[in-house]
Amino acid sequence: MTFFMRTARADDLQTLYEMAKLTGGGFTNLPPDRKALAAKLERTEQALSRTDESIQDELILMVLENAQTGQVRGTCQIFSMVGQSWPFYSYRLGVLTQHSRELGRTFRAQMLSLTTDLEGSTEVGGLFLHPRERAEGLGLLLARSRYLYIRNHRARFGDQIIAELRGVIDEAGGSPFWDGLAGRFFGMSFQEADEFNAINGNQFIADLMPKTPIYTAMLTDSARAVIGLPHPNGRAAMRMLETEGFTNPGYVDIFDGGPTMVGQIDSLRTIAQARDVTLSALHDKSGDKMLIATGRLADYRCTYGFVREGEDGAISLDADSAALLGLEPGQTFSMAGRA
Template identity: 60%
Template sequence: MSFRVRPARPADFAAIYEMAKLTGGGFTNLPADKGVLVEKIARSEESFASAEEQQRGDLYLFVLEDPERRLIRGTCQVFGAVGTDRPFYSYRISTLTQHSQELGKTFRNQTLNLTTDLEGCSEVGGLFLHPGERAGGWGALLARSRYLFIAAHRQRFGSCVLAELRGVMDQGGHSPFWDALAGRFFGMTFPEADAFNAVNGTQFIADLMPKTPVYVAMLPDTAQAVMGQPHPTGRAALRMLQEENFKFDCYIDIFDGGPTVTASVDDIQTIRARREFKLAEVAEDGSHKMIVSAGRLTDFAATFGHVRIIDEGSAALDARAVKLLGIEPGQTFHAAPR
């Protein structure tokens, strides 16, 4: 079985739609809405085709492909910048310290503040791996290919990258955080609001959400318990992000309370460890198992490969990886430790 990550194409729509239906809801970047997905693929094609080497609100949509079986088994996305055409809202958990001289007591209360602090950041998101392929490290290939793409197209991305993780929901798809806070102002269930947001964006939040800070102590225990916590299915994704040096800085999603983590592009581990090599020869095997990538924009591809480093600037790569990347001896590729 040989997988590679490559840019999505219109012909991938049916497979992407089938995966969207498997998410179980709460995946704003991968809604099970045919019209939205068609628009995403079209927007992605336009972004890949753009010749402008500057940061914009581009969307780059990728798929995990098994070319031999002609199967699409995963997807992920990268956004050039958030907040370019509409506000990007988050709650930031802050602490307000108050002291009563008469009581001789100091109280520290957490508050939720509606903010657009993260506007201008790039974003990685929309990662979904088919349940039948959740072994073999393919999720890591999907996730880390995005950082190799960012590094290869550095001018198209900002200095900070964020990732939003889906928050905790019950088996019916309802969010304790939404029910305790935003749901009281919108007259919508969480599934209804999540679906509306996926199609129409977050302007309705700006229109109706209270701008004043919310005292966390006023929320029920069920909502407080899930603030900043990922959905159980997202814990592995959070660990991968943490291994890449993403950190939680008290920003949470305004819908489900899930954590938003951020990292400086230059601190992302895969980018820091990435090396460029000229393909010197095609080898049967190599001494290092690495994630490798090659190509720009629509020609970009990433996979796992066996690399034998020859000198500072050249290396051998196994035939399977060479074929998946579509490169020939003399061309360059990039590699980072697996």
């Protein structure tokens, strides 16, 4: 394995911008806008420079680097506590049941209710892997490196964690959900609203969106058909989240109708399985393939490594992975089984 995860730096701006242009739209956390990306890098630098252990409204942007070439080939983000700078809106999908004695019938109406239920949650998002690198389990490395980061900085995060999946986007780059619902109130295309939200936040939703529940039967067929569905390219990500321990309780994104997955941090598979160990020796590339991480804040690194555990509990690691993380015998690192 020549790839490893690290926290992002200011000099990653150009690479992040080039990757953002490959996302295809609807990717709010990775906008193709230099100013917005620079602001994310600045927020990350501020978070990594803070030494006190408390929960604050912070962003940690991480990147996937090829150690041989120095190229950055993927990225992901952690938001420590959403809904602090402006409300964190979602739709909650529910059902209203009513019964008519006169007709002898029961009516069940599916409804979308605007809510801020998820405020205060930690959010993982912004995961993007360069199309040429979608092999060797690098998507899992991107995703799970965030969970080990959270575990190793546990005092900086709460109990609930969420992940918003991009909804269905049509071939023209539009959103059937937006066109059938919010677009009618805002007079803007999905691309315009998505770009505005990525750069300025979604406070305009609070100003203009109707607060009353919306009956889905009143939406267009195309809008109803995509409620709660991930983008086809996001189905694998949804399966990864489910494997990790996230569930789908019926929250959907207000822009594209994609599902919002919800979990409890301490119950996530990576975090529950992880343990801290001391490196006793180095070996050639053989053993059990594990997710391994070391370092705090700006020094955090994560990769796959080959681990051997002796009958006496002694832990050895392949020399290449140890070199990627700067590990030497006698030092400690975190490890979790490969999902």
